[in-house]
Amino acid sequence: MRVALCQFNMAWEDWRSNLRRAEQWVARADADLVILPEMFATGFVTDPERVAQPMSGEIVGEMQRWARRYGRAVAGSVIIEEGGRFFNRFLFVYPAGEIVQSDKRHLFSIGGEGKSFVAGDRRTIVEYGGLRFLLLVCYDLRFPVWSRCRNDYDAVIYVASWPESRRTVWRTLLRARAIENEAYVLGVNRTGSDPTAHYSGDSAAVGFRGETLTEAGAEETLLTVDLDPEALHAFREKFPAWRDADRFELHV
Template identity: 60%
Template sequence: MELRIALCQCDIAWEQPARNLARLEPMVAAAEADVVLLPELFATGFTLDPAGVAEGAGGAVVTALRRWTARYGKAVAGSVAVAENGRFYNRMYFVKPSGEFIGYDKRHLFAPGGEARQYTPGDSRAVVEYGGVRFLLLVCYDLRFPVWSRCRGDYDAILCCASWPAPRREVWRTLLRARAIENQCYAAGANRVGDDPAARYAGDSALVDFKGRTMAEAGGGERILTGVFDTEALAAFREKFPAWRDADEFVLK
């Protein structure tokens, strides 16, 4: 099974959801792919004041994603600031053309930047199957935590949306490849470019294969990056080099 993946590397207008959605829809429409991955908090930027922009689980941003997936016949994923039961979540959605959507609340909140003071962490992983490929959903800082990301035979590829600052760009590039190598999986990381009040973003969105090889990398600037994930090639490699069989047992608490 082959599935085409597109990463939309873009700038984000600060706390302007309508403007960002208007700019992103043409990119999603133009992406020649089955799955399109957007950056973290693509509708608002990495805001630490979610009260002003967060929406309910069925708000305008998710409604737009559902409209796009139905109109263009492709799945779309990315994270959104969500308000629910008096709390705020950095929630990654994976929306299918059928209108079905799955949410994953970012587990590891970036405490050094103040995210943990404003948002509530998630407590469960999310694996989504689409087009014969099983995707683990991760948001930005989650990428630093290999235990949370560990493949237990339950996924084929990682989708990671990010707002990863430029000063740590080499860490981003290294961790994408590390997670792919240690889990014998594909990895797709969509990062933003541009600036916000707190940081500058270099992009470096990338598609990485199960051997840690770069399939495609965006560098800087706005662009759409595409590649193909091949589950038959992945299965053959896992069978030929079954490092997964020697993985250590563990329990998350």
């Protein structure tokens, strides 16, 4: 299965311009699944009233249109308003337009995200192309319990607006999550700048042994990677560390 990681800059709070740019990346991608960064339509906005849309809005509608037009799944996070509440919502759109959603669990309170957004309360795993994907957003990467694989997923996707000042943490934790979970890890970050931060990109696909399969620098780019479920399953059978994992329950 081929996945495309789209790393690009975005215009601050200009969702129309960002949708035009995002479609160009989706159209260019020769892949079964195209992944866009966190809040790709607006930039990382912590005052969502100005830019939030409902699930019936144009941003979500455009994602569905891209998926149908180009015949590939499209994933990324957007700011959603529901009943006066705001969510940083990861959307996975199948080629037929069906949507699976997952709200960001760990809100970045240090940057003010926790003041205006509602945290998610469940992990979401989608099946596509013979693989099971866990859908997570940015700051979730720092919390290994929420990311823990209990033999229930094959790859984890982190879409992010992760600043350059903490790029070593980003690069290190992507590989740690791959190694400890014996899973593919796909990290899609933005590049460029907004009013509060500069972003160095460093989007990457990491193999289930922790090896770098492909990695970007700070430039806008489209990375593609082939994921092999048979190789993954063979490795898990050969080195089944997951069988010895601690049992636990999540309380949210």
